[in-house]
Amino acid sequence: MARIAIDMDHVIADAHNGLLDWLERSYSVKPSMTPGQRFRDVLNADQYAALSARLETAEFFFNLKPLESSIETLELLQRNHEVFITTAAMFVPNSFGAKYEWIKKYLPFFEPKRIVFCGDKSIISADYLIDDHIHNFENFEGRGLLFSALHNELDSWPDRLSDWNDIGNFNF
Numbered sequence: 001m002a003r004i005a006i007d008m009d010h011v012i013a014d015a016h017n018g019l020l021d022w023l024e025r026s027y028s029v030k031p032s033m034t035p036g037q038r039f040r041d042v043l044n045a046d047q048y049a050a051l052s053a054r055l056e057t058a059e060f061f062f063n064l065k066p067l068e069s070s071i072e073t074l075e076l077l078q079r080n081h082e083v084f085i086t087t088a089a090m091f092v093p094n095s096f097g098a099k100y101e102w103i104k105k106y107l108p109f110f111e112p113k114r115i116v117f118c119g120d121k122s123i124i125s126a127d128y129l130i131d132d133h134i135h136n137f138e139n140f141e142g143r144g145l146l147f148s149a150l151h152n153e154l155d156s157w158p159d160r161l162s163d164w165n166d167i168g169n170f171n172f
């Protein structure tokens with residue numbers, strides 16, 4: 001049995017498409033983004049400021065959709081391993097309640113004691129950390145598994161998981 005820490009935004013909750021949907025609804029813009037690009041690269045200053053403000057709202061987090069196959073794979077994974085959801089919620093204090101409600105809604109089987117709202121993820125002690133940001137692997141003593149997202153496609157990292165099928169097939 002392995003201890004596996006899993007990030008929430010861009011790994012379980014589809015923040016990228018949540019932002020794209022919101023941009024389309026609010027500004028009728030649908031930026032086409034290439035690998036490695038971030039929203040600040042494709043929006044004007046006003047749009048990016050509005051998007052940053054949107055990211056500070058509880059509503060944004062609550063309305064995200066789960067990534068494909070994330071729920072069922074997590075359900076299987078936590079039967080055989082010690083799985084924690086580790087989210088740097090401290091950077092967006094408004095997100096706490098919404099993230100907790102989101103987990104209760106989509107992951108009702110998930111034990112609340114396995115939810116970790118943190119800031120600096122180097123405090124996490126686990127065998128694996130699945131995350132979409134390489135910087136979260138700095139000072140992490142376990143094995144960092146980079147979960148693919150458009151913004152990290154050009155980052156080089158030895159262990160990359162493309163999607164939840166890859167997580168399901170990984171030999172933890």
Ligand SMILES: [Mg+2]
Pocket residue numbers: 007008009010011131132133
């Ligand atoms: Mg993330």
